[in-house]
Amino acid sequence: MIIDIIFFAIIAVFIFIRLFDQFGKITPNDSKRQQIIDSILKKNKKENKGVVIDITEKKKETEKFEKEKTPINVLNPLEKSISEILGKIKGLTLKQFLSGAEKAMEMTIDAFSKQNTKSLELLLSRDLFSQFEKEIEKRKKKEQKLTSSIVSIVKQEIVNAKMIGRFAVIDIQFISEQINCIKDKKNKVISGNLKDIQTITEVWSFRKDITTKDPNWKIVGISNLGS
Numbered sequence: 001m002i003i004d005i006i007f008f009a010i011i012a013v014f015i016f017i018r019l020f021d022q023f024g025k026i027t028p029n030d031s032k033r034q035q036i037i038d039s040i041l042k043k044n045k046k047e048n049k050g051v052v053i054d055i056t057e058k059k060k061e062t063e064k065f066e067k068e069k070t071p072i073n074v075l076n077p078l079e080k081s082i083s084e085i086l087g088k089i090k091g092l093t094l095k096q097f098l099s100g101a102e103k104a105m106e107m108t109i110d111a112f113s114k115q116n117t118k119s120l121e122l123l124l125s126r127d128l129f130s131q132f133e134k135e136i137e138k139r140k141k142k143e144q145k146l147t148s149s150i151v152s153i154v155k156q157e158i159v160n161a162k163m164i165g166r167f168a169v170i171d172i173q174f175i176s177e178q179i180n181c182i183k184d185k186k187n188k189v190i191s192g193n194l195k196d197i198q199t200i201t202e203v204w205s206f207r208k209d210i211t212t213k214d215p216n217w218k219i220v221g222i223s224n225l226g227s
Contacts, residue, residue: 081161085168088210113148125220143185151177166211
């Protein structure tokens with residue numbers, strides 16, 4: 001029995017030694033192979049160390065390329081006309097013009113309601129002022145009073161712009177909410193309603209002589225497109 005145990009122990013030791021010889025040692029070929037692998041890994045790590053792909057720069061290059069492809073002159077005829085007019089009037093911006101036009105519209109409606117002919121004469125062209133003056137005289141003879149007020153400007157849009165000789169003409173469509181009513185001498189409402197808000201669509205035409213230093217524009221026409 002003891003001899004058998006010794007015999008199997010010797011065999012186990014022998015097998016262990018053989019396995020170690022095959023798998024536990026690094027042969028010259030294995031060593032060389034490992035050196036090559038280590039060298040490749042080390043080189044790859046060194047080449048990629050600190051490399052960052054800058055997405056922002058790539059995006060900028062793409063945008064620059066797209067911008068270069070896009071035609072510069074893409075303005076439509078109306079935009080070109082507006083740009084031409086603004087270019088002829090020193091210091092005027094589109095924002096300033098639209099703001100001034102809105103104020104002129106509000107002042108005109110208020111002055112007409114209050115029969116303020118002096119203010120109307122400053123705001124309107126001679127022909128248009130003459131029409132407003134006649135309407136005011138009619139109301140006075142009938143002893144009627146007009147009450148008009150703007151609740152809000154819903155929309156303001158340039159619909160036409162052109163040069164006519166030395167005059168710049170710009171047409172603006174206003175969509176506004178207004179309250180309009182007419183009262184008689186007894187202060188009784190005979191037309192309209194003080195509680196009724198109407199949506200009014202009109203095109204107001206503004207004109208300026210670009211050869212003068214006067215910065216003001218005159219209102220030369222008002223077309224009511226319905227409510």
